Amino acid sequence: MSHRAEIGQRIKKLRNKNNFSQTHVANILFISQAAYSLIENSQNGIVVDHILKLSQLYDISTDFILKGENNYIKVERANGFVPLIRAHRQSEFIRDLSDDSFSDLEDWFRVPGFMPVEDHRLFEVSTNNLTPTILTGDILVCQNHQKFDEILDGTAVIVVTGDQIYMKRFKKSSEEGYLLLENDNEYTSETGSRIKIEEVRELMIIRGKISSGLVQYHEISGKGKINALEQDLELLKKELFSMNKKLTILSSKND
Numbered sequence: 001m002s003h004r005a006e007i008g009q010r011i012k013k014l015r016n017k018n019n020f021s022q023t024h025v026a027n028i029l030f031i032s033q034a035a036y037s038l039i040e041n042s043q044n045g046i047v048v049d050h051i052l053k054l055s056q057l058y059d060i061s062t063d064f065i066l067k068g069e070n071n072y073i074k075v076e077r078a079n080g081f082v083p084l085i086r087a088h089r090q091s092e093f094i095r096d097l098s099d100d101s102f103s104d105l106e107d108w109f110r111v112p113g114f115m116p117v118e119d120h121r122l123f124e125v126s127t128n129n130l131t132p133t134i135l136t137g138d139i140l141v142c143q144n145h146q147k148f149d150e151i152l153d154g155t156a157v158i159v160v161t162g163d164q165i166y167m168k169r170f171k172k173s174s175e176e177g178y179l180l181l182e183n184d185n186e187y188t189s190e191t192g193s194r195i196k197i198e199e200v201r202e203l204m205i206i207r208g209k210i211s212s213g214l215v216q217y218h219e220i221s222g223k224g225k226i227n228a229l230e231q232d233l234e235l236l237k238k239e240l241f242s243m244n245k246k247l248t249i250l251s252s253k254n255d
Contacts, residue, residue: 003066008042010065014058015040029053081108082116084139087126090165097160097201111141114208119144121204123158129168129183130156137212140167142204148172148179148197156206157181161199167206168193 015025026036029050038044055062075081084107085093109122125138134140134156142158145151151170159166159181168181181193
């Protein structure tokens with residue numbers, strides 16, 4: 001059997017399986033019913049434009065129409081793929097979030113060992129608020145989470161408001177109706193943020209990351225030295241307090 005005849009049989013089976021008439025499919029291909037009939041009967045060949053339209057109509061690969069092969073993976077959440085929102089497209093994400101129409105992303109990826117659901121996304125980091133834990137260029141695995149009272153202090157989050165995306169640490173506020181966001185460092189130009197809960201359009205917990213590079217040793221050791229100095233300072237304060245207490249007692253006895 002010729003390739004043309006095999007293609008004709010496959011598209012005929014697809015049409016019958018979907019209960020479409022020849023006229024219906026012909027209208028989609030912008031040809032006459034007679035011309036379409038000749039394609040199914042292998043008297044005429046099929047053009048690329050028609051193959052692409054039939055692929056969309058039946059939600060199958062072009063390989064299946066041409067060769068009968070259907071061993072392809074469809075890029076969708078059900079197959080483990082997660083959409084990536086790159087840094088240069090985050091303003092579009094904010095703009096289209098309420099319409100739930102931000103679905104034309106070109107980048108979809110599978111993360112090893114991670115099975116996503118509808119509320120998972122990938123975000124490209126564009127700030128240094130969480131360095132050295134999270135670096136600029138890292139890809140964050142995030143999950144939507146709107147129950148603020150269940151989020152623990154110190155959880156790394158992404159918060160989307162009406163005009164901005166924050167990548168910071170979550171901190172509960174003693175002030176009702178507000179949440180606080182903090183940085184992991186003090187050398188970033190952006191300070192902590194106090195946000196009204198009613199302004200939060202979406203809050204995502206950062207579940208993991210795909211790193212773009214290694215943390216430099218001086219960043220780790222520098223932070224370690226600062227922590228050590230803070231501990232030494234606390235110990236010194238305690239010793240000074242104890243000495244002052246003893247001096248006070250001695251002074252009272254001498255009096």
